[in-house]
Amino acid sequence: MTCTGATTPTTSPTAGPSPTTPPGDPWNPPAALAPGLTEVWNHVESTYPNLYGFRNYGWDQLFANGGAINYCVRWDSSAPVSAALRDRIHAGLTRQFTKWMDALKGWSDWPYPTVPVKVVGWAVRDRATLQWTDDSVDIYVNDINENAPQCAPACGRFFHQDGNYSGCPGGRAHHYDMSLWLTSNFGGGAGGDWGQRVGSEYFVGALGQEDVHIFLHEVGHSFGLGDFYDWTPSGVCCFLMKAGSASSITEFDRWMLRDWWRHLKSRYGY
Template sequence: MDWSDDSLGTIYEGILDDEGSPKCPDECYKHQDQAASADTSGCKGKPLDMSLWPSEKPGEGAIGTGGDWGQRVENSTLMMVLLHEIGHGFGLPEMYVAENKPAGYPANVMDESFTLTDGDGWLLRSVLENIKSRYNF
Protein backbone atom coordinates (compact mmCIF):
# COMPACT_ATOMS: atom_id res chain seq x y z
CA MET A 1 0.00 0.00 0.00
CA ASP A 2 1.13 3.52 -0.71
CA TRP A 3 0.91 5.09 2.73
CA SER A 4 3.30 7.73 4.02
CA ASP A 5 2.72 7.71 7.78
CA ASP A 6 1.71 5.45 10.66
CA SER A 7 -1.54 7.23 11.55
CA LEU A 8 -3.49 4.01 10.98
CA GLY A 9 -1.05 1.86 12.91
CA THR A 10 0.48 -1.27 11.42
CA ILE A 11 -0.99 -2.22 8.04
CA TYR A 12 -0.78 -5.91 7.19
CA GLU A 13 -0.88 -7.14 3.59
CA GLY A 14 -1.01 -10.57 2.00
CA ILE A 15 -2.37 -12.49 5.01
CA LEU A 16 -5.53 -14.40 4.05
CA ASP A 17 -7.96 -16.64 5.90
CA ASP A 18 -9.05 -20.07 4.63
CA GLU A 19 -11.67 -18.44 2.39
CA GLY A 20 -9.17 -16.00 0.84
CA SER A 21 -10.31 -12.89 2.72
CA PRO A 22 -7.64 -10.49 4.06
CA LYS A 23 -6.99 -10.62 7.80
CA CYS A 24 -4.48 -9.52 10.39
CA PRO A 25 -1.98 -11.95 11.95
CA ASP A 26 -3.59 -14.39 14.40
CA GLU A 27 -1.31 -13.19 17.20
CA CYS A 28 -2.94 -9.74 16.95
CA TYR A 29 -6.52 -10.87 17.62
CA LYS A 30 -7.35 -10.18 21.26
CA HIS A 31 -10.35 -12.51 21.02
CA GLN A 32 -8.76 -15.25 18.88
CA ASP A 33 -11.07 -18.28 18.81
CA GLN A 34 -13.54 -16.21 20.88
CA ALA A 35 -11.18 -16.24 23.88
CA ALA A 36 -11.88 -13.70 26.61
CA SER A 37 -8.35 -12.37 26.21
CA ALA A 38 -5.93 -14.27 23.96
CA ASP A 39 -2.13 -13.97 24.17
CA THR A 40 -1.21 -11.06 21.88
CA SER A 41 2.43 -10.71 22.99
CA GLY A 42 3.61 -11.76 19.51
CA CYS A 43 1.76 -8.91 17.78
CA LYS A 44 4.09 -6.28 16.26
CA GLY A 45 1.38 -3.59 16.36
CA LYS A 46 -1.55 -2.98 18.68
CA PRO A 47 -3.82 -5.99 19.26
CA LEU A 48 -7.23 -5.85 17.61
CA ASP A 49 -10.36 -5.91 19.71
CA MET A 50 -12.73 -6.41 16.79
CA SER A 51 -12.69 -7.71 13.27
CA LEU A 52 -15.20 -7.68 10.45
CA TRP A 53 -15.28 -10.09 7.57
CA PRO A 54 -17.66 -11.49 4.97
CA SER A 55 -17.87 -15.25 4.91
CA GLU A 56 -19.44 -18.05 2.90
CA LYS A 57 -20.70 -19.67 6.12
CA PRO A 58 -20.58 -17.45 9.23
CA GLY A 59 -22.13 -20.01 11.55
CA GLU A 60 -24.34 -23.07 11.66
CA GLY A 61 -27.76 -21.90 10.48
CA ALA A 62 -26.79 -18.22 10.83
CA ILE A 63 -26.54 -15.42 8.29
CA GLY A 64 -24.49 -13.37 10.74
CA THR A 65 -22.68 -13.80 14.03
CA GLY A 66 -21.10 -11.22 16.27
CA GLY A 67 -19.79 -10.40 19.68
CA ASP A 68 -16.92 -8.58 21.35
CA TRP A 69 -14.54 -10.54 19.10
CA GLY A 70 -15.93 -9.08 15.86
CA GLN A 71 -18.56 -9.69 13.23
CA ARG A 72 -18.95 -12.26 10.51
CA VAL A 73 -21.64 -11.84 7.84
CA GLU A 74 -22.69 -14.08 4.98
CA ASN A 75 -21.62 -12.59 1.64
CA SER A 76 -24.98 -12.92 -0.06
CA THR A 77 -27.33 -11.52 2.58
CA LEU A 78 -28.61 -8.05 3.17
CA MET A 79 -26.07 -5.73 4.67
CA MET A 80 -28.58 -4.75 7.37
CA VAL A 81 -27.37 -7.87 9.13
CA LEU A 82 -23.94 -6.24 9.11
CA LEU A 83 -25.22 -3.20 11.00
CA HIS A 84 -26.95 -5.45 13.53
CA GLU A 85 -23.82 -7.53 14.13
CA ILE A 86 -21.60 -4.43 14.44
CA GLY A 87 -24.01 -3.31 17.14
CA HIS A 88 -23.10 -6.45 19.09
CA GLY A 89 -19.43 -5.47 18.74
CA PHE A 90 -20.30 -2.25 20.54
CA GLY A 91 -22.00 -4.26 23.26
CA LEU A 92 -25.58 -3.68 22.15
CA PRO A 93 -28.11 -6.38 23.09
CA GLU A 94 -30.72 -8.16 20.98
CA MET A 95 -33.64 -5.74 21.20
CA TYR A 96 -36.13 -8.18 19.70
CA VAL A 97 -35.88 -10.14 22.97
CA ALA A 98 -38.68 -8.83 25.20
CA GLU A 99 -36.64 -8.56 28.43
CA ASN A 100 -34.00 -6.40 26.66
CA LYS A 101 -36.42 -3.84 25.21
CA PRO A 102 -38.25 -1.34 27.42
CA ALA A 103 -41.93 -0.78 26.63
CA GLY A 104 -42.37 1.87 23.97
CA TYR A 105 -38.70 1.85 22.90
CA PRO A 106 -38.41 2.98 19.25
CA ALA A 107 -37.53 0.71 16.36
CA ASN A 108 -33.81 0.14 15.82
CA VAL A 109 -31.44 -2.16 13.92
CA MET A 110 -30.85 -4.20 17.06
CA ASP A 111 -34.58 -4.97 16.86
CA GLU A 112 -35.92 -5.47 13.34
CA SER A 113 -35.61 -2.04 11.73
CA PHE A 114 -34.13 -1.76 8.25
CA THR A 115 -32.89 1.79 8.86
CA LEU A 116 -30.85 3.50 11.56
CA THR A 117 -33.03 5.43 14.00
CA ASP A 118 -32.65 7.60 17.08
CA GLY A 119 -33.14 4.40 19.07
CA ASP A 120 -29.82 3.08 17.73
CA GLY A 121 -28.08 6.30 18.72
CA TRP A 122 -29.50 6.09 22.23
CA LEU A 123 -28.31 2.49 22.56
CA LEU A 124 -24.79 3.35 21.41
CA ARG A 125 -24.65 6.42 23.64
CA SER A 126 -25.63 4.32 26.65
CA VAL A 127 -22.90 1.79 25.93
CA LEU A 128 -20.25 4.49 25.38
CA GLU A 129 -21.20 6.23 28.62
CA ASN A 130 -20.68 2.96 30.48
CA ILE A 131 -17.34 1.98 28.90
CA LYS A 132 -15.69 5.35 28.14
CA SER A 133 -13.82 5.35 31.45
CA ARG A 134 -12.02 2.13 30.41
CA TYR A 135 -10.36 3.79 27.40
CA ASN A 136 -8.31 6.88 26.54
CA PHE A 137 -10.78 8.87 24.44
Protein backbone atom coordinates in the same frame (compact mmCIF):
# COMPACT_ATOMS: atom_id res chain seq x y z
CA MET B 1 -30.64 -13.81 12.99
CA THR B 2 -28.22 -15.53 15.33
CA CYS B 3 -26.06 -13.13 17.28
CA THR B 4 -23.39 -13.40 19.93
CA GLY B 5 -23.53 -10.26 22.04
CA ALA B 6 -20.34 -8.68 23.29
CA THR B 7 -21.85 -8.47 26.74
CA THR B 8 -21.28 -12.20 27.08
CA PRO B 9 -17.57 -12.29 27.99
CA THR B 10 -15.38 -14.70 26.04
CA THR B 11 -12.65 -14.51 28.65
CA SER B 12 -12.74 -14.45 32.44
CA PRO B 13 -11.71 -10.93 33.41
CA THR B 14 -11.72 -9.76 36.97
CA ALA B 15 -14.96 -8.04 37.81
CA GLY B 16 -14.65 -4.40 38.76
CA PRO B 17 -16.89 -1.97 40.58
CA SER B 18 -19.72 -0.26 38.78
CA PRO B 19 -18.53 3.19 37.73
CA THR B 20 -20.62 6.19 38.61
CA THR B 21 -21.99 8.64 36.08
CA PRO B 22 -20.12 11.96 36.38
CA PRO B 23 -22.18 14.89 37.71
CA GLY B 24 -23.53 17.04 34.94
CA ASP B 25 -23.39 14.29 32.34
CA PRO B 26 -25.68 15.54 29.53
CA TRP B 27 -28.09 12.62 29.54
CA ASN B 28 -30.95 14.30 27.72
CA PRO B 29 -32.68 11.80 25.44
CA PRO B 30 -36.07 12.70 23.95
CA ALA B 31 -38.78 12.28 26.57
CA ALA B 32 -40.54 9.62 24.52
CA LEU B 33 -37.40 7.46 24.48
CA ALA B 34 -36.26 7.94 28.09
CA PRO B 35 -38.42 5.24 29.76
CA GLY B 36 -37.35 2.60 27.26
CA LEU B 37 -33.69 3.55 27.62
CA THR B 38 -33.93 3.21 31.39
CA GLU B 39 -35.48 -0.23 30.97
CA VAL B 40 -32.71 -1.27 28.57
CA TRP B 41 -29.90 -0.26 30.92
CA ASN B 42 -31.58 -1.92 33.90
CA HIS B 43 -31.82 -5.06 31.78
CA VAL B 44 -28.14 -4.83 30.84
CA GLU B 45 -27.03 -4.52 34.46
CA SER B 46 -29.29 -7.32 35.69
CA THR B 47 -28.46 -9.71 32.85
CA TYR B 48 -24.66 -9.35 32.66
CA PRO B 49 -23.08 -9.54 36.12
CA ASN B 50 -19.57 -9.08 34.67
CA LEU B 51 -20.63 -6.03 32.70
CA TYR B 52 -18.08 -3.65 34.22
CA GLY B 53 -15.26 -6.17 34.51
CA PHE B 54 -15.20 -7.20 30.85
CA ARG B 55 -12.37 -5.41 29.00
CA ASN B 56 -12.71 -6.26 25.33
CA TYR B 57 -15.70 -4.29 24.14
CA GLY B 58 -15.28 -2.25 20.99
CA TRP B 59 -14.79 0.67 23.38
CA ASP B 60 -11.70 -0.94 24.90
CA GLN B 61 -10.28 -1.69 21.47
CA LEU B 62 -10.73 1.87 20.26
CA PHE B 63 -9.08 3.41 23.29
CA ALA B 64 -6.18 0.95 23.20
CA ASN B 65 -5.46 2.25 19.68
CA GLY B 66 -5.94 5.93 20.43
CA GLY B 67 -9.22 6.11 18.53
CA ALA B 68 -8.77 3.72 15.60
CA ILE B 69 -9.77 0.16 14.80
CA ASN B 70 -7.95 -2.54 12.81
CA TYR B 71 -9.69 -5.37 10.99
CA CYS B 72 -8.77 -8.72 9.49
CA VAL B 73 -10.99 -10.06 6.70
CA ARG B 74 -11.68 -13.79 6.97
CA TRP B 75 -12.66 -14.64 3.40
CA ASP B 76 -14.54 -17.88 3.98
CA SER B 77 -15.33 -18.36 0.28
CA SER B 78 -13.78 -19.67 -2.91
CA ALA B 79 -14.96 -16.65 -4.93
CA PRO B 80 -12.06 -14.61 -6.34
CA VAL B 81 -11.30 -11.17 -4.90
CA SER B 82 -9.80 -8.52 -7.15
CA ALA B 83 -7.85 -5.56 -5.84
CA ALA B 84 -10.83 -3.38 -6.72
CA LEU B 85 -13.22 -5.57 -4.70
CA ARG B 86 -10.75 -5.64 -1.80
CA ASP B 87 -10.76 -1.85 -1.74
CA ARG B 88 -14.56 -1.67 -2.05
CA ILE B 89 -14.95 -4.01 0.93
CA HIS B 90 -12.59 -1.83 2.97
CA ALA B 91 -14.48 1.32 1.96
CA GLY B 92 -17.86 -0.27 2.71
CA LEU B 93 -16.67 -1.53 6.08
CA THR B 94 -15.45 1.95 6.98
CA ARG B 95 -18.70 3.59 5.85
CA GLN B 96 -20.88 1.28 7.91
CA PHE B 97 -18.69 1.34 11.04
CA THR B 98 -18.62 5.14 10.90
CA LYS B 99 -22.42 5.27 11.12
CA TRP B 100 -22.20 4.06 14.72
CA MET B 101 -19.27 6.34 15.57
CA ASP B 102 -21.14 9.37 14.22
CA ALA B 103 -23.76 8.83 16.94
CA LEU B 104 -21.09 9.76 19.51
CA LYS B 105 -19.46 12.69 17.74
CA GLY B 106 -19.47 15.77 19.96
CA TRP B 107 -21.43 14.04 22.73
CA SER B 108 -20.48 13.92 26.42
CA ASP B 109 -16.68 14.11 26.20
CA TRP B 110 -16.40 11.64 23.31
CA PRO B 111 -12.83 12.40 22.23
CA TYR B 112 -12.72 11.16 18.63
CA PRO B 113 -14.26 13.26 15.84
CA THR B 114 -13.27 10.52 13.40
CA VAL B 115 -12.41 6.85 13.90
CA PRO B 116 -10.10 5.49 11.19
CA VAL B 117 -10.85 1.90 10.16
CA LYS B 118 -7.92 -0.02 8.69
CA VAL B 119 -7.89 -3.47 7.14
CA VAL B 120 -4.48 -4.95 7.97
CA GLY B 121 -4.93 -8.53 6.78
CA TRP B 122 -6.85 -11.03 4.67
CA ALA B 123 -7.15 -14.74 5.44
CA VAL B 124 -7.95 -17.29 2.73
CA ARG B 125 -7.66 -21.01 2.07
CA ASP B 126 -5.91 -20.52 -1.28
CA ARG B 127 -3.63 -17.60 -2.13
CA ALA B 128 -4.86 -17.69 -5.72
CA THR B 129 -8.25 -16.49 -4.50
CA LEU B 130 -6.77 -13.04 -3.95
CA GLN B 131 -6.04 -11.48 -7.32
CA TRP B 132 -3.49 -8.86 -6.36
CA THR B 133 0.25 -8.84 -5.88
CA ASP B 134 0.81 -5.66 -3.85
CA ASP B 135 1.69 -5.78 -0.16
CA SER B 136 -0.94 -3.36 1.13
CA VAL B 137 -2.29 -5.98 3.56
CA ASP B 138 -0.86 -9.04 5.25
CA ILE B 139 -2.08 -12.31 3.75
CA TYR B 140 -2.63 -15.50 5.73
CA VAL B 141 -3.13 -18.75 3.83
CA ASN B 142 -4.81 -21.92 5.09
CA ASP B 143 -4.60 -21.12 8.80
CA ILE B 144 -7.90 -22.80 9.66
CA ASN B 145 -9.97 -22.28 12.80
CA GLU B 146 -13.69 -23.05 13.18
CA ASN B 147 -13.46 -24.52 9.68
CA ALA B 148 -12.58 -21.11 8.24
CA PRO B 149 -9.37 -19.25 7.40
CA GLN B 150 -8.15 -16.82 10.04
CA CYS B 151 -5.47 -14.20 10.42
CA ALA B 152 -2.61 -15.10 12.76
CA PRO B 153 -3.75 -15.44 16.39
CA ALA B 154 -0.45 -13.82 17.40
CA CYS B 155 -1.75 -10.62 15.82
CA GLY B 156 -5.28 -10.71 17.24
CA ARG B 157 -6.46 -8.63 20.18
CA PHE B 158 -9.02 -11.33 21.04
CA PHE B 159 -6.02 -13.54 21.87
CA HIS B 160 -3.79 -10.80 23.32
CA GLN B 161 -5.92 -8.43 25.34
CA ASP B 162 -2.82 -7.40 27.26
CA GLY B 163 -1.63 -5.63 24.10
CA ASN B 164 1.45 -7.83 23.72
CA TYR B 165 1.88 -8.43 20.00
CA SER B 166 5.55 -9.42 20.19
CA GLY B 167 4.77 -12.64 18.33
CA CYS B 168 2.99 -10.86 15.48
CA PRO B 169 5.01 -10.50 12.27
CA GLY B 170 5.39 -6.75 11.91
CA GLY B 171 4.44 -6.10 15.53
CA ARG B 172 1.64 -3.99 16.91
CA ALA B 173 1.12 -2.02 13.70
CA HIS B 174 -0.03 -5.25 12.04
CA HIS B 175 -2.40 -6.36 14.82
CA TYR B 176 -6.15 -6.63 14.28
CA ASP B 177 -8.87 -5.84 16.79
CA MET B 178 -11.81 -7.47 15.03
CA SER B 179 -12.47 -9.87 12.21
CA LEU B 180 -14.84 -9.24 9.35
CA TRP B 181 -15.80 -12.86 8.75
CA LEU B 182 -17.45 -13.23 5.35
CA THR B 183 -18.81 -16.74 4.78
CA SER B 184 -20.32 -18.03 1.56
CA ASN B 185 -23.99 -19.02 1.85
CA PHE B 186 -24.18 -17.86 5.45
CA GLY B 187 -27.59 -16.65 6.56
CA GLY B 188 -28.15 -14.01 9.21
CA GLY B 189 -25.22 -12.77 11.25
CA ALA B 190 -23.18 -13.02 14.42
CA GLY B 191 -21.27 -10.39 16.35
CA GLY B 192 -19.25 -9.87 19.50
CA ASP B 193 -15.95 -8.58 20.79
CA TRP B 194 -14.18 -10.73 18.19
CA GLY B 195 -15.88 -8.96 15.26
CA GLN B 196 -18.79 -9.65 12.93
CA ARG B 197 -19.82 -12.52 10.67
CA VAL B 198 -22.22 -12.21 7.73
CA GLY B 199 -22.66 -13.85 4.35
CA SER B 200 -20.00 -12.97 1.79
CA GLU B 201 -22.55 -12.71 -1.02
CA TYR B 202 -24.77 -10.55 1.18
CA PHE B 203 -22.01 -8.14 2.19
CA VAL B 204 -20.55 -7.76 -1.29
CA GLY B 205 -24.00 -7.41 -2.84
CA ALA B 206 -24.93 -4.67 -0.36
CA LEU B 207 -21.81 -2.53 -0.82
CA GLY B 208 -23.74 -0.05 -2.94
CA GLN B 209 -26.52 0.33 -0.38
CA GLU B 210 -26.77 3.08 2.20
CA ASP B 211 -27.17 0.62 5.07
CA VAL B 212 -25.86 -2.95 5.33
CA HIS B 213 -28.30 -3.57 8.13
CA ILE B 214 -27.30 -7.08 9.29
CA PHE B 215 -23.68 -5.99 9.55
CA LEU B 216 -24.68 -2.80 11.37
CA HIS B 217 -26.68 -4.87 13.86
CA GLU B 218 -23.66 -7.07 14.54
CA VAL B 219 -21.38 -4.06 15.09
CA GLY B 220 -23.85 -2.97 17.76
CA HIS B 221 -23.09 -6.21 19.61
CA SER B 222 -19.37 -5.47 19.47
CA PHE B 223 -20.07 -2.34 21.52
CA GLY B 224 -22.23 -4.19 24.01
CA LEU B 225 -25.72 -3.61 22.65
CA GLY B 226 -27.97 -6.62 23.16
CA ASP B 227 -30.74 -8.40 21.29
CA PHE B 228 -34.46 -7.93 21.81
CA TYR B 229 -35.93 -11.25 20.74
CA ASP B 230 -38.34 -11.63 23.66
CA TRP B 231 -39.14 -8.10 24.82
CA THR B 232 -39.53 -4.54 23.58
CA PRO B 233 -38.69 -1.41 25.60
CA SER B 234 -41.51 0.99 26.40
CA GLY B 235 -42.35 3.65 23.84
CA VAL B 236 -40.59 2.13 20.84
CA CYS B 237 -41.51 -0.49 18.29
CA CYS B 238 -38.78 -0.57 15.70
CA PHE B 239 -35.03 -0.16 15.97
CA LEU B 240 -31.95 -1.82 14.49
CA MET B 241 -31.01 -3.92 17.50
CA LYS B 242 -34.51 -5.46 17.49
CA ALA B 243 -33.76 -7.71 14.54
CA GLY B 244 -36.18 -7.45 11.65
CA SER B 245 -37.86 -4.24 12.81
CA ALA B 246 -35.55 -1.64 11.21
CA SER B 247 -32.97 -1.55 8.44
CA SER B 248 -30.86 1.38 9.67
CA ILE B 249 -29.59 2.86 12.91
CA THR B 250 -32.47 4.69 14.60
CA GLU B 251 -32.48 7.43 17.21
CA PHE B 252 -33.22 4.83 19.88
CA ASP B 253 -30.16 2.82 18.80
CA ARG B 254 -28.01 5.96 18.97
CA TRP B 255 -29.15 6.73 22.50
CA MET B 256 -28.53 3.15 23.61
CA LEU B 257 -24.95 3.48 22.33
CA ARG B 258 -24.54 6.81 24.16
CA ASP B 259 -25.83 5.17 27.33
CA TRP B 260 -23.03 2.61 27.14
CA TRP B 261 -20.50 5.41 26.71
CA ARG B 262 -21.79 7.39 29.68
CA HIS B 263 -21.60 4.32 31.91
CA LEU B 264 -18.12 3.20 30.76
CA LYS B 265 -16.41 6.53 30.05
CA SER B 266 -14.86 6.76 33.51
CA ARG B 267 -12.79 3.67 32.76
CA TYR B 268 -10.99 5.74 30.10
CA GLY B 269 -10.56 8.81 32.28
CA TYR B 270 -13.58 10.85 31.13
